[in-house]
Amino acid sequence: xxxxxxxxxxxxxxxxxxxxxxxxxxxxxxxxxxxxxxxxxxxxxxxxxxxxxxxxxxxxxxxxxxxxxxxxxxxxxxxxxxxxxxxxxxxxxxxxxxxxxxxxxxxxxxxxx
Amino acid sequence: xxxxxxxxxxxxxxxxxxxxxxxxxxxxxxxxxxxxxxxxxxxxxxxxxxxxxxxxxxxxxxxxxxxxxxxxxxxxxxxxxxxxxxxxxxxxxxxxxxxxxxxxxxxxxxxx
Numbered sequence: 001x002x003x004x005x006x007x008x009x010x011x012x013x014x015x016x017x018x019x020x021x022x023x024x025x026x027x028x029x030x031x032x033x034x035x036x037x038x039x040x041x042x043x044x045x046x047x048x049x050x051x052x053x054x055x056x057x058x059x060x061x062x063x064x065x066x067x068x069x070x071x072x073x074x075x076x077x078x079x080x081x082x083x084x085x086x087x088x089x090x091x092x093x094x095x096x097x098x099x100x101x102x103x104x105x106x107x108x109x110x111x112x113x
Numbered sequence: 114x115x116x117x118x119x120x121x122x123x124x125x126x127x128x129x130x131x132x133x134x135x136x137x138x139x140x141x142x143x144x145x146x147x148x149x150x151x152x153x154x155x156x157x158x159x160x161x162x163x164x165x166x167x168x169x170x171x172x173x174x175x176x177x178x179x180x181x182x183x184x185x186x187x188x189x190x191x192x193x194x195x196x197x198x199x200x201x202x203x204x205x206x207x208x209x210x211x212x213x214x215x216x217x218x219x220x221x222x223x224x225x
Contacts, residue, residue, distance in 0.1 A: 004156075031211055042202070042217035043157075050211065058212075090156050098208030099145050099164045104156035 002027045006091050006105035013085075013112050021076045021108045023091035029103070031096040032074040036060060037088045037107075046089075049074055050096060078110065085112045115140045119203050119216035126193055126223050134188040134219045136177075136203035144205040146170075146179050146186040147213070151200045160188075160201070198223045 004025045013019045025032065034046040045058030049068040063082025068074055074093075078085045088109050092102040120135040138144065145164040149157040161170030166181035175190045186203060203216040 006156075033212075043215045045212065048212060092157075094211065096211045098206045098211065099162075101147055101149075101159040101162055102157075102213060104149075104158065107154070107156050109154075 004105035006108050011110045016080045019078050021089055023074045024072055025093045029093035031094045033092040034076045035090045115214040117203050117214050117216035119219050122220035124221050128225050129192045132190040132193045134201055136186045138184050138205050140205055140207050142207045144207045147204040148188050149202040193223045195223045
């Protein structure tokens with residue numbers, strides 16, 4: 001079955017450490033996205049990529065970095081510069097056409113103490 | 114810019130009650146409209162969509178009609194179940210940058 005996988009489901013880190021969240025898709029989608037979700041809030045876009053080797057900042061990119069070296073993969077690094085990294089992180093992909101929906105992964109819950 | 118406004122939650126209903134979750138939007142161009150559902154601890158999944166005015170999207174007993182004249186896409190279900198308890202997100206996409214705009218989500222709690 002095609003879909004998006006995120007790993008791990010739960011991640012714990014100490015403050016000051018960088019951490020990388022994995023996102024892989026086998027849907028052959030060109031576009032991929034990272035969102036952050038905090039309790040009671042909607043989705044906030046961190047980064048997105050419309051094609052391999054290219055990506056753009058979203059609304060809250062500070063303290064995060066990404067790479068898109070392969071079509072299937074779009075890892076997100078949460079750096080020590082991110083002031084409040086504890087959150088639920090969602091990866092998504094889409095064909096890249098306004099009539100088509102986004103497909104979401106199951107999410108990674110990151111806790112930094 | 115584009116925006117989506119959803120009714121504030123939580124919406125609390127008894128099983129078999131009628132559900133309406135309001136969604137209105139502002140957008141340039143001709144957006145596609147979507148409803149996504151998020152169950153606790155999971156990612157979002159598409160519930161239904163409509164890509165042009167007067168289209169009705171439907172799935173699992175849920176329906177929503179794309180109303181261009183009132184810029185609305187209200188979600189309805191005739192008889193909710195406990196298993197429908199989740200957060201529902203309204204979203205639009207106008208193309209161009211292919212970045213969807215999401216509402217803040219509406220939590221639905223259904224009691225037996």
